[in-house]
Amino acid sequence: MTMASLFDLALAAAVLALAWWTISTREAFAAVIDFVAYGLLLALVWVRLGAVDVALTEAAIGGGLTGGLLIGAAARLRATEAAAAAERPGPAVRLIAAVGSALIAAGLVAAVLSLPDPAPTLAPNAAANLAATGVGNPVTAVLMAFRATDTVLEKVVLLLALIGVWSLAADRFWGGRPGPHHQADPNGALAFLARLLSPLGIVIGAYVLWVSADEPGGAFQGGTILAAMWLLVMMAGLTDAPPLRRRWLRLLLIAGPAIFLAVGAAGLWLAGAFLAYPVAWAKPLILLIEVPMMLTVAVTLGLLLAGPPRRLE
Amino acid sequence: MSGLIDLFTIVAVSAGAFFFLAGTVGLLRFPDALTRLHALTKADNLGLGLVVLGLLPHAGGLLAALKLVAVWLLVLLSGATISQLIARVARREAPPS
């Protein structure tokens, strides 16, 4: 047994322990903190699996934004927890659930351990066609060129989720500002942090997009960082969430997918297929798509966390 | 020369691990929230700082080394501020008598 295997075993044990605590902790508030810790360790697992791009996404989503999203709900629902716990299913149901879940997990273990060797892989195909995309990071090439349809649709899903959230607003608040108005001491510690951290975060977010051509990174990961910085500034009370009826806001929300689709449609007559890029133009086109996409992702994620509009001006 | 660098890494990273140990022990053993917070900040500042210091020669280049230092500075900045916010929560939960 090598040190690497020992480390992997320890990591897997920690991940499983955190997952179990997330389920079994009595208070939702503590469960959410467990879940964020779990997301952090999962980023580490992805590094061990050689998927640094995924680790970056997991760090941004699992470690950060999901935590911010869930903790707000946990705090709001805190008073109802005792009543909810009383509705816990009886021991018989729980036993059946445990046995069924264990059986499914056992089946998956058996499937994982009996995977064919050598494993089927598309990596050689990706490597052979990487040069045509002009980027050096194969995951970026898959996301932006080989399977760009997935990425377009993913952004549309993000937008649909936001529309779904907005549609939960009370009628009279439609088009108003989301979330509470955070009031904080403009000279306090939180405002200090927000003032200092958010410019650094914007630089790092842009950097994460920029390196994605050849290193792990991407528009989504960069956009996540920008969204977190925006929300931080909002929580510090330095700025307020914009009213959702603003034109510029709506424009930003659709800019990313719209440009993506426009470039995709242009591919129909430039390169003969939807979302195909002429080889000489592949890299500039990918950049043209990714830069507005990062802004769109940042605004969409920020508003998704801010929630439905709940006040007028 | 590389032996010397490795020695430097081993000493610095071990010292960093020691501060994480100290932070954990303090978090588990100290009697009230504010003293536990005190123990935690040692792990934040010194533990990660020493680990980063020890990793600098292995980062593979000046840019990567600078980014490593940036990680530490970011954690220092946010850790210091957030500790203060946590202390405020602690005071609200158990006002000093």
Next chain:
Amino acid sequence: MLGPAHIFGVCGAALVGFGLYGLIASPAPLRKLLAFNLLGSGAFLLFGVAARRGAAAGFPGDPIPQALVITGLVVAFSATGLAVALLVRQFEVSGASTLRSDPPPPADAEA
């Protein structure tokens, strides 16, 4: 040979089991949501294991499943965001945070 693909493959399968159990056994929708995310991340890990085993052509893993996982994470986050908004809205409208179809009138609710 006990490589990361084996260890985290078993780990991912166990996470799916944990998530499934939590989804059934927790009464509060917020906890169900957490469990569902655990289940999803277990499934993503299984993808990651497939990617790792497909390491070839100088890449540490097959980039296609890795890209699929990134897309999956984004979609899972969108769904979580919508679910949280629904939960909070349900609480605002009914004052309850469970999915009982016959909510007791507020006066009879357990203290």
Next chain:
Amino acid sequence: MSTFLLATAGLILAMVALALLRILRGPGDADRLMAAQLLGTGGIAVLLLGGIGIGFAAVIDVGLTLALLAAFAAVAFVKAADASRVGNAAVEDDR
């Protein structure tokens, strides 16, 4: 060297996991927030040690991302802890 870095990473991971017992014991929100904070820092240390230990210098970017997002999550936690105790989402930030 790789063995040493991975071993230290495992050690820090074990200690930080131990600190998580704090989350379960509580008693107050402040303790839970502290454990989360230690986990953020320790997680970054483990990530850097483990990643550089196996020659993935790209984990430094993951470390940068984690540092920023952990700060965001910690602020969100503190705000939520305040809000749920006082029963008002927009709490005055008294000093």
